Amino acid sequence: MTRTVFRRTATVAVTGAVLAALGTAHAAADAPGGRAEPPGVRAALDRTVAAGAPGAFAVVRDHGATEQDETVAVGKANLDGTPMNGAWRFRVGSNTKMFTAALVLRLADQGRIDLDRPVRDHLPAGTLPEGWNMTTRQVLQHRSGVYDHTNDLLEQPGEETTSAFEKRIRNTVYHPADLVALSVKHGPQSRPGTTYSYSNTNYVLLGMAIEQVTGRSYAQALREEIIEPLGLAETSYVVPDKTIAGAHVTGYLTNDDRSKPLLDSTEQNGSWVGSAGAVISSAADMDRFLTALLAGDSGNLVSDASVRQMTTTLPTPTANVRYGLGLREITLSCGKVYGHGGIVQGYQTQSFSTRDGGRTVVVFANASNNGAVTQGVTNTLEPAFCGTKPAPKAFHRSLPADRSAGPDTARAPWVPAVEDTRI
Numbered sequence: 471m472t473r474t475v476f477r478r479t480a481t482v483a484v485t486g487a488v489l490a491a492l493g494t495a496h497a498a499a500d501a502p503g504g505r506a507e508p509p510g511v512r513a514a515l516d517r518t519v520a521a522g523a524p525g526a527f528a529v530v531r532d533h534g535a536t537e538q539d540e541t542v543a544v545g546k547a548n549l550d551g552t553p554m555n556g557a558w559r560f561r562v563g564s565n566t567k568m569f570t571a572a573l574v575l576r577l578a579d580q581g582r583i584d585l586d587r588p589v590r591d592h593l594p595a596g597t598l599p600e601g602w603n604m605t606t607r608q609v610l611q612h613r614s615g616v617y618d619h620t621n622d623l624l625e626q627p628g629e630e631t632t633s634a635f636e637k638r639i640r641n642t643v644y645h646p647a648d649l650v651a652l653s654v655k656h657g658p659q660s661r662p663g664t665t666y667s668y669s670n671t672n673y674v675l676l677g678m679a680i681e682q683v684t685g686r687s688y689a690q691a692l693r694e695e696i697i698e699p700l701g702l703a704e705t706s707y708v709v710p711d712k713t714i715a716g717a718h719v720t721g722y723l724t725n726d727d728r729s730k731p732l733l734d735s736t737e738q739n740g741s742w743v744g745s746a747g748a749v750i751s752s753a754a755d756m757d758r759f760l761t762a763l764l765a766g767d768s769g770n771l772v773s774d775a776s777v778r779q780m781t782t783t784l785p786t787p788t789a790n791v792r793y794g795l796g797l798r799e800i801t802l803s804c805g806k807v808y809g810h811g812g813i814v815q816g817y818q819t820q821s822f823s824t825r826d827g828g829r830t831v832v833v834f835a836n837a838s839n840n841g842a843v844t845q846g847v848t849n850t851l852e853p854a855f856c857g858t859k860p861a862p863k864a865f866h867r868s869l870p871a872d873r874s875a876g877p878d879t880a881r882a883p884w885v886p887a888v889e890d891t892r893i
Contacts, residue, residue, distance in 0.1 A: 721816020
């Protein structure tokens, strides 16, 4: 069957007049996968740029007999003035966790990893202390009680934008076992299975388990098991190399001192987060991966039973956000969507899909260390998925009372920025 692809791309200069005009756009609800609302998407992206990102984009793709691709881009891909481009590559941050989870579930399908046995059974001897018996499932769910090692490397929110980024992140090469050792010295933070606490160390452990079980590097396993079978030509894991090959968006760290200019953080080795956050990709590849995973046309990437486990979620402390096995579930006005967010120095991404893979949305901005930018990126999901019909009143009654995040919240369901504000 021949596919017809309709592509609309809009690049918008951000001005006060444009913001004022677009501020009247009315974002609301339809069914997930219903018609996107480009004015609402554009307005959310404009607010993201006004909050401090050089640029932002959203790519909305509908899948079916006829495919439709809607790209809205605003602002700049770099401070030299190049317009933002939704086709270019970028660092996906914690979207990496979806790839890592898929690799683990793939091994579980093959009977090589038991999700309900201690993860230490699948790790090199001595990686975790005796008695640390959190299961692989609990590690996937962020319910392991394992301390997040990135707290030690960054020390405090925002410090990575100044001396800490240059001293400990950009050029320093870490081995996964060293990152786990940083975490272990803090001891267990809670009894496994009892408390949700987002920890990048969980997914460093899973990367080590993949290497131990397969006898291959994480990069090789990712390439051979996911990238090549799905044809993800723009996706790579190049740790410890620092550059992004090909056309890519420049990433910028916001200085803690807002009077200082943005810091170009594009070149950085990703070893400090590794299998928790160092993948490089593009919106097109993120769409292809999510669609393959959730629509069941992945060429047996993982079994249907494993996808059901990945999308079986438990509560988190964040309103309207639950977590499964490497996938977040966000409740919008029109229903639930599944995917992940990612924030790594200079880059922010939200990649989500309807449960059937019928619609995917990838939202991106090229600045970090800025909570208003983070909220703006997250707020774009609502108009991108839910369209233009008024949201059900019952849903609005269920929303949290705090509407302080900005003008979006006066007319569209508010999804708080998730708690993993750095990765």
